Amino acid sequence: MMPSLTIGWEYLTGAAVATNPSDRTRAEWPPHPARVFMALAAAWFETAEEPDEGAALRWLEALDEPELHLPPYDHEFERSPVTVFVPVNDKADAHHQPDKKKPATVFQKLGDVAIGRNRQGRTFPRVWVGFDPCFLHWPDAPAIENYRDALARLCRKVTRIGHSSSLVRMWVAENDYSLCERSECWVPDDLLAQVRARRTSDGMLDMLNELYGQELRQRRARLTDQIGALKEEKKAVKGKQSQQRKAEIDGQLADLTAQRDSIVDRLPVRPSIGLQSGYRRNGFAQAETAVARSHFDTDVLVLKQTAGPQLPLASTLAVTKALRDTIMKHSGEQPVPPWVSGHDPSGEPLRHDDGHLAIIPLPFVGHQNADGHLLGLGMVFPRAVDRQERAHVLSNLLVDDEAQPRNVELTLGRLGLWTLEMRHWSEKTFALQADTWTEDPTGSDTWASVTPIVLDRFPKQDRVHNRPDWVAEVAEIVAEACSRIGIPRPVEVDIDTTSWHIGAPRALAKHRRVRGSLPAGTKPEASFGDGFPPYPAKGVNASRPQVHAWLRFDQPLVGPVLLGAGRYRGYGLLKPWKGGRQ
Numbered sequence: 001m002m003p004s005l006t007i008g009w010e011y012l013t014g015a016a017v018a019t020n021p022s023d024r025t026r027a028e029w030p031p032h033p034a035r036v037f038m039a040l041a042a043a044w045f046e047t048a049e050e051p052d053e054g055a056a057l058r059w060l061e062a063l064d065e066p067e068l069h070l071p072p073y074d075h076e077f078e079r080s081p082v083t084v085f086v087p088v089n090d091k092a093d094a095h096h097q098p099d100k101k102k103p104a105t106v107f108q109k110l111g112d113v114a115i116g117r118n119r120q121g122r123t124f125p126r127v128w129v130g131f132d133p134c135f136l137h138w139p140d141a142p143a144i145e146n147y148r149d150a151l152a153r154l155c156r157k158v159t160r161i162g163h164s165s166s167l168v169r170m171w172v173a174e175n176d177y178s179l180c181e182r183s184e185c186w187v188p189d190d191l192l193a194q195v196r197a198r199r200t201s202d203g204m205l206d207m208l209n210e211l212y213g214q215e216l217r218q219r220r221a222r223l224t225d226q227i228g229a230l231k232e233e234k235k236a237v238k239g240k241q242s243q244q245r246k247a248e249i250d251g252q253l254a255d256l257t258a259q260r261d262s263i264v265d266r267l268p269v270r271p272s273i274g275l276q277s278g279y280r281r282n283g284f285a286q287a288e289t290a291v292a293r294s295h296f297d298t299d300v301l302v303l304k305q306t307a308g309p310q311l312p313l314a315s316t317l318a319v320t321k322a323l324r325d326t327i328m329k330h331s332g333e334q335p336v337p338p339w340v341s342g343h344d345p346s347g348e349p350l351r352h353d354d355g356h357l358a359i360i361p362l363p364f365v366g367h368q369n370a371d372g373h374l375l376g377l378g379m380v381f382p383r384a385v386d387r388q389e390r391a392h393v394l395s396n397l398l399v400d401d402e403a404q405p406r407n408v409e410l411t412l413g414r415l416g417l418w419t420l421e422m423r424h425w426s427e428k429t430f431a432l433q434a435d436t437w438t439e440d441p442t443g444s445d446t447w448a449s450v451t452p453i454v455l456d457r458f459p460k461q462d463r464v465h466n467r468p469d470w471v472a473e474v475a476e477i478v479a480e481a482c483s484r485i486g487i488p489r490p491v492e493v494d495i496d497t498t499s500w501h502i503g504a505p506r507a508l509a510k511h512r513r514v515r516g517s518l519p520a521g522t523k524p525e526a527s528f529g530d531g532f533p534p535y536p537a538k539g540v541n542a543s544r545p546q547v548h549a550w551l552r553f554d555q556p557l558v559g560p561v562l563l564g565a566g567r568y569r570g571y572g573l574l575k576p577w578k579g580g581r582q
Contacts, residue, residue: 005063005141005148006173007036007155010133011166017126018162021198027125028162030068030186030279033136034198036161037061039170041208043157053154054205056147061200063138065277068186068197071132126166135173135183148172185282191391191398192301193278193405194425201275223260227253281425291443291556294485295355298558299387300434301379301394302362303408304427307419313363313372314505314532315415316451316570320359322410322418323377324569327357330397339385340393342568355382355485358568360560362431363503365450366575370503375431376420380560398422437575443556444576448500451573452507452546454535454566456481459545471495478549481563481572488557492581494550497531500577506531507548535566546571550581 018028018035028035037060044053155170186195234249280299303323311319328336338344342356350356358380364370381390400406410418423432430436455477461470475493482489497507509531534543544565551574564572 002140003142003144005138005144005151006135007151007170008133008135008173009036009155009158009161009168009170010131011129011168013165013167014130015126015128015166016162017166019125025125027127029127029129030070030195030197031134031161032197032199033066033068034200034204034275036136037200037204038208039158039161039168040154041205043154043159045209047157050150050153052147052150056150056154057205059143059147060151061204062202063141063200065188065199066136066138067188068279069135069137069183070186071129071134072184132183186279187282188277189280189387189391190278191395192280192299192387194280194423196276196278196404199275199277220260223256227256227260230256279425291441291558292487292553293383293558294487294561295383296358296485296560296562297381297383297385298434298438298440298560299381300360300437300560301381301398302376302423302427302432302434303378303420304376304423304429304432305374305418306407306421307417308410308412309416309418311374311412311415311418312505313361313365313374313451313503314509315374315412316361317533317535318412318415319374319377319410319418320361320570322412323359323379323408323420324357326408326410327379327394327397332393332396337389337393339382339389356568357381358560358562359570360437360562360573361451361570362437363450364431365499365501365503368502370501372503372505375429376423378434378437378560380562437573438559439556439576440558443558445553445556446551446577447553447557447559447561447574448550448577449548449563449572450499450501450504450575451566451571452532452535453478453481453549453564453572454537454544454546456484456544456565458542463545474545474547475549478547478551478563482551485562485567487561488553488555490551491554492550492552494581496548496550499548500550500579501575504548507546508532508534532571535569535571537565549574550577552581 016027016029016031018031020026020028037057040060041057044050044057152172155172158168158170160166161168161170230249230253234246234253237245237249282299327340331337331340335345338350339356342350344350360378360380361374362376362378363372363374365372379394397408398406405422408420410420412418427433434440455474457477459470459473459477461473463470474495478493478495479489499505499507532546535546537544546564546566549563559574559576561574562568562572563574566572
């Protein structure tokens with residue numbers, strides 16, 4: 001077993017007070033590993049600067065990015081920042097300088113904290129996280145035993161992480177890593193990053209020491225003392241040589257003052273840490289319950305629409321095709337891997353059960369006011385494809401050279417131009433959260449379709465003249481589709497043309513033709529109004545039947561659940577259902 005390291009802390013007031021460096025009006029959460037390291041460094045600077053503790057910090061800064069194990073966070077717990085006007089540590093405002101010819105007032109004698117210094121607006125964003133512990137965990141921490149004792153002593157010296165009111169108790173966990181079981185786990189992942197966090201690197205402690213260490217501050221204090229002594233000497237100089245000596249003192253004062261001011265200029269208010277790593281939430285660290293899972297991974301990559309026309313859910317085929325074409329064009333690997341294209345090197349469709357990349361719509365459905373319009377798209381990956389391979393193929397499309405998210409432009413023809421971006425982890429929109437479509441980690445035993453399921457084969461029974469037998473046969477086809485993606489057969493199936501989820505269109509729209517024919521140049525799908533257009537079927541003249549379905553299983557099921565012939569292009573998308581069968 002590889003040696004590991006876990007550093008834990010708890011917020012003594014239940015609140016984390018730290019400003020997000022990219023947005024001064026918002027709190028920083030999850031806490032950046034670099035911020036935790038700076039808290040350790042500050043404790044070292046403010047105490048005896050023990051050599052073994054410094055060596056432990058230099059070892060710690062060189063480790064790989066840690067996992068974050070944190071209390072479950074609700075966006076509603078982020079407090080709205082309040083602007084407070086406080087005196088700042090700069091020179092007094094000229095308009096408030098006391099008149100030296102007049103006796104000082106009582107308030108001026110109390111100091112210029114309230115009178116003679118500028119007041120500027122400050123915000124102190126905070127997040128309520130409760131009293132559960134937080135952890136940084138390094139699964140691979142070579143030579144940890146050489147530094148564990150020093151790190152433990154240093155952790156006991158840490159009093160805050162972030163603002164001075166963000167009080168903490170910190171420790172090095174020995175064998176109690178099980179304390180993380182109730183926490184949400186965040187793992188480093190630049191491609192599927194939901195948040196970007198500042199990280200440590202070699203030389204960080206030396207940089208902080210140069211800017212904030214005791215040596216620099218002690219030097220400034222010595223210069224201040226020398227300046228004070230020279231001023232006293234200047235007052236005491238008398239006699240014929242006084243003018244010459246005062247001139248010499250003035251020159252020395254100017255030189256010492258310049259040295260002191262140069263040190264002040266080198267002391268920024270806040271550290272500037274440029275290196276960042278992406279993190280994604282990896283569910284809960286506790287052992288998984290007995291749930292069924294499909295061949296599709298729960299790590300849905302969510303892309304939020306930021307510009308372009310508002311489109312209905314019935315536009316699913318157009319937008320999913322545009323994103324797939326864009327992925328193929330910008331793939332970081334050529335030829336495009338089969339798990340992206342859906343075809344083997346010979347050009348034949350993949351036949352194995354693991355499947356390939358699927359694109360799903362993310363619509364506003366399931367609410368009493370839902371209208372079914374699209375809010376974004378999601379990429380659903382086969383579980384058999386590891387995350388490094390996904391990052392290699394998709395990084396050119398999704399992130400720039402500095403690992404920052406880049407916009408994805410989709411050309412939709414007559415539907416216009418769409419702009420997408422990777423969803424930020426703090427996004428509150430329900431449809432843009434992967435858990436909405438996966439029900440991870442607990443699962444759900446009841447699911448209903450949002451987009452219609454395209455049947456894998458034509459039913460033999462007649463829908464009009466023998467509807468009960470037709471429904472039974474369609475239910476069997478849907479059950480077979482479940483087995484095809486690796487989930488159990490449902491114990492109950494209901495079929496309808498209308499979705500159980502409010503806002504989702506009918507499975508197949510009724511024809512709405514004008515004067516008996518379509519205008520010249522109009523595409524066939526333009527003739528369908530209140531539902532989905534038929535899914536194009538290869539090798540047959542007629543479109544395959546497409547239906548909405550309600551399914552109940554005998555055990556919880558974790559999604560995403562994509563069924564039928566159109567599952568890779570957004571059709572056959574199911575969502576957990578909380579109501580009854582009707």
